[in-house]
Amino acid sequence: MSENTTDLMQKLITTESDQNLSEYIGSIDGKYPLTFTDFMNGYLEKHGLSIADIQKQSGIDRNYIYQLINGRKNPGRDKIIAIAISAGMSLAECQRALEITNEGILYPKNKRDSVIIYAINNSKSVMDLNWMLEDYNLPKLNT
Numbered sequence: 001m002s003e004n005t006t007d008l009m010q011k012l013i014t015t016e017s018d019q020n021l022s023e024y025i026g027s028i029d030g031k032y033p034l035t036f037t038d039f040m041n042g043y044l045e046k047h048g049l050s051i052a053d054i055q056k057q058s059g060i061d062r063n064y065i066y067q068l069i070n071g072r073k074n075p076g077r078d079k080i081i082a083i084a085i086s087a088g089m090s091l092a093e094c095q096r097a098l099e100i101t102n103e104g105i106l107y108p109k110n111k112r113d114s115v116i117i118y119a120i121n122n123s124k125s126v127m128d129l130n131w132m133l134e135d136y137n138l139p140k141l142n143t
Contacts, residue, residue: 035071037069037071039096054083055086058126059082060082074101076142077098077103078143080094080098080103081098082126082141082143085119085120085129088123091121111136112136112138115136116133126143
């Protein structure tokens with residue numbers, strides 16, 4: 001069973017030797033998705049979704065979304081958010097996708113991010129989110 005991040009952090013901060021660090025690295029190697037492609041493929045399989053299902057809801061070009069999810073292109077923050085919403089991800093899952101890609105998690109003190117968080121938590125579509133962003137005079141998702 002996978003350990004949670006808090007447990008892993010505790011193990012890591014109590015590691016005091018190069019040998020123990022090497023053992024720790026060996027214990028996590030390959031266990032956790034470290035790429036957007038790994039994360040998305042696991043998510044799609046777990047939820048019985050296809051890339052085509054997500055593409056229809058996201059507004060992202062068909063060929064481009066396949067390239068994003070298959071790792072041939074690197075997704076930007078708005079694309080990740082659109083994919084997450086279209087896939088029905090929870091806020092935690094969306095945040096994880098953003099973390100993996102180093103795109104910065106959603107921040108509740110930011111107006112635009114607050115609207116996005118609301119949309120995710122209330123199962124809004126990408127189109128609904130863009131209308132909401134427009135209502136608040138905030139930039140729409142660039143899909």
